[in-house]
Amino acid sequence: MSDVERLQRKFASVVASDHRHGGQLGIEQRAVSLADEALNLQNSGSATQRVRSNLYATAASFRSSAMWAAIDGRRYHEAIGHMREAQTLAELSGDQAIKFRIWSHAGSLYRHMGRPADALAANDVARNLHITRRDPMFASLAAARQMAIHGVAQDRRSLRRSFGLAQDAMGRAEPDTFRPVWLLAFYDEAELHSLALTAYLAVGDWPTAEYHAHRCLAAFRPHMRRSRAIATSRLAHAQLAQGDADTATRTAMSVPVDAATQHARVSRMLQEFSAALRATAPGSSSTRTWTEHTAAWRATA
Structure with missing residues (x-):
């Protein structure tokens, strides 16, 4: 041992x-x-x-x-x-906890691959493990990830229901229960709102996505640097989709250089932001500022 x-x-x-x-x-x-x-x-x-x-x-x-x-x-x-x-x-x-982690990750994998049916099936395996009945925190995470999958599937009603289930289960979780280090390290109210942000972005509900973005960014613990960069990039998308190019650009510029240039998901989201900004506000001061900013990123990468 x-x-x-x-x-x-x-x-x-x-x-x-x-x-x-x-x-x-x-x-x-x-x-x-x-x-x-x-x-x-x-x-x-x-x-x-x-x-x-x-x-x-x-x-x-x-x-x-x-x-x-x-x-x-x-x-x-x-x-x-x-x-x-x-x-x-x-x-x-x-080990039930590690089985949960793997099947829950499988759901996330298929979601990122654009395969919501497979994602739901994999996440259902995690949701149906005994550990979700023994510890509501596992049930909460399973429901929260289900919510993100419903976003990809464009199922707004199930999305809202899953958020409620995740929030309710989190409220019932006993704080002193022993949990594995990987769960303690990341799953809390901030992550719940981060997954809600992901879901509402996917269905194109920009104001609700922005609401959840602000909630998760206010609650992230200091060590969640990767998650903060991802949420900030998503917030910029939500703001730009509502027509606020100036605020969206300032938000995108607040993403740390290392995340913007070295993290594949963040880099992809910021590339998509660049394309959307040029399409919606060509020739604007925001577009010029963002172009100069990204050129400086590439010079320091």
């Missing part, structure tokens, strides 16, 4: 790196290497069933982090490979 505890400390470090940087190939590779390290311990001497189960769960945790880094970096083919390996390891471990 001392080996397990050592690896779990490394897992906490991987989770922290993900929230600072997100989507980086180096995070994905490190997580894969640590998953292999956990599996190699299975072959070194005898171990109790408890230790073996924990080693499989730890390996599955690392693989699920590699999967998320690949999703976040838009490396979807690699993410599918990590998902399949993580699912196998999670089954060998019998």
